[in-house]
Amino acid sequence: MIEVLYFAWVRERIGIPREKVETEAETVAELVGELAAREARYAAAFADLSALRVAVDQELADFDAPLKGAREVAFFPPMTGG
Incomplete structure (x- = not known):
């Protein structure tokens, strides 16, 4: 079980800030594939991985x-300096 966190526009597209996910994914990319396959709102959030960062x-x-061994994965847009 992994806690998945969504921030900024990722959270807005998916509609929730966090969820616990049961997954067999071995990499972040595999997890993204599983999430994107769930339904259209996830597919929209993960459509352009170049616009996302992950922790x-x-x-x-x-x-x-x-x-x-990971307990938490977070998805968010790139941070801008200022």
Whole structure:
């Protein structure tokens, strides 16, 4: 079981801020595939991965990052400096 967090427009498209997900995914990319296949709102949120960043257990990660032992995955748009 992994806690999945959604921030900013990702949360707006999916409609919830977080959920617990039962998954067999071995990487973030596989998890994204499972989520996007759920329904249209998930597919819309994950349509352009270049517009997303991901953190695994609060550490920035790539989409090929392994999920073994992970407790939390967060998806959010890139941060802008200022």
